[in-house]
Amino acid sequence: MVSLTLAAARLKKNLEFRPVHVAVSVFNFGTVEQKKAHALRLRDAGVRFLHLDATPEEKYTPEEIKQFDALEMPIQYHPMFPVDQAHFEALGNLRNLVTVFFHPTLTTDPQSLAHYLIGHGLDPYAVIAHDTPEQLWNDPSSYLYNPDLIKGILFMTVMYGKSERGFESDWLSNLRKVRASMHPAQRLWCDGAISDKTIPLDCGIDGVVSASYLLKASDPRVAVERLTNYDVAVGSDHAGLALKSQIIEHLKQQGKRVRDIGLYHKEFVEADAEYTDYPHYAHAVANEVSDREGVHLKHAQYGI
Numbered sequence: 001m002v003s004l005t006l007a008a009a010r011l012k013k014n015l016e017f018r019p020v021h022v023a024v025s026v027f028n029f030g031t032v033e034q035k036k037a038h039a040l041r042l043r044d045a046g047v048r049f050l051h052l053d054a055t056p057e058e059k060y061t062p063e064e065i066k067q068f069d070a071l072e073m074p075i076q077y078h079p080m081f082p083v084d085q086a087h088f089e090a091l092g093n094l095r096n097l098v099t100v101f102f103h104p105t106l107t108t109d110p111q112s113l114a115h116y117l118i119g120h121g122l123d124p125y126a127v128i129a130h131d132t133p134e135q136l137w138n139d140p141s142s143y144l145y146n147p148d149l150i151k152g153i154l155f156m157t158v159m160y161g162k163s164e165r166g167f168e169s170d171w172l173s174n175l176r177k178v179r180a181s182m183h184p185a186q187r188l189w190c191d192g193a194i195s196d197k198t199i200p201l202d203c204g205i206d207g208v209v210s211a212s213y214l215l216k217a218s219d220p221r222v223a224v225e226r227l228t229n230y231d232v233a234v235g236s237d238h239a240g241l242a243l244k245s246q247i248i249e250h251l252k253q254q255g256k257r258v259r260d261i262g263l264y265h266k267e268f269v270e271a272d273a274e275y276t277d278y279p280h281y282a283h284a285v286a287n288e289v290s291d292r293e294g295v296h297l298k299h300a301q302y303g304i
Contacts, residue, residue: 158192
């Protein structure tokens with residue numbers, strides 16, 4: 001029997017809060033000095049990370065990246081061109097660089113690069129874009145889903161070079177497949193035409209990268225709040241997965257903004273029980289319900 005717990009409670013002070021994190025991309029928004037000013041303004045509005053996109057046409061020199069590093073704002077670095085160990089050695093010691101998003105298809109030896117980044121205190125994230133071969137990301141046994149090697153996934157929701165097409169909502173089914181293949185310890189970020197209207201909170205995301213929506217907002221603090229706010233947090237253990245999906249769809253039809261916080265796939269039950277048993281997700285839902293509702297599903301009627 002599956003029991004359903006509905007809660008609308010204040011957060012307890014001793015519980016860890018797990019918000020949806022927000023990063024701002026300053027790509028194509030002026031000079032380095034102007035980008036730095038944008039980053040500081042958004043940091044003061046509640047944005048946690050500075051996301052540095054670098055393309056073959058617009059790369060940053062090590063000196064320019066060091067200028068961003070001096071802002072004392074955690075940096076995500078996303079090179080959209082082939083990179084190797086030598087590329088990062090040339091950047092030198094960057095105190096605030098925390099995450100590197102790299103494209104597996106643009107990297108000669110992505111697994112060796114990931115090992116190198118981890119060895120230097122950085123979190124390697126693999127980028128899944130429209131041109132990433134499906135056999136790479138649609139295989140749960142892929143190295144992309146090894147949490148000891150790849151700390152997370154950045155899923156692109158726009159097509160590179162065709163941003164005028166906007167948010168690719170047709171790709172959300174692929175996003176859900178990726179989330180279901182990921183280890184529960186991995187983190188999922190989205191990037192591409194992200195706004196309060198497009199953010200896929202019901203796909204199990206942990207963070208989003210946004211540019212125009214944040215940078216053009218008349219009140220950036222309100223824009224950040226609209227990105228991260230939702231009405232209901234939904235979680236379940238492996239026994240409630242099917243029902244969880246039905247409840248999420250039902251709530252969305254009622255006009256609710258829903259965040260799915262897991263579990264996403266029952267295959268991890270035997271391999272990693274610490275991530276799949278109901279207390280983990282009951283705790284996560286309890287963390288999420290502050291001024292909103294929460295739904296937790298579990299097998300049997302004891303324990304909560």
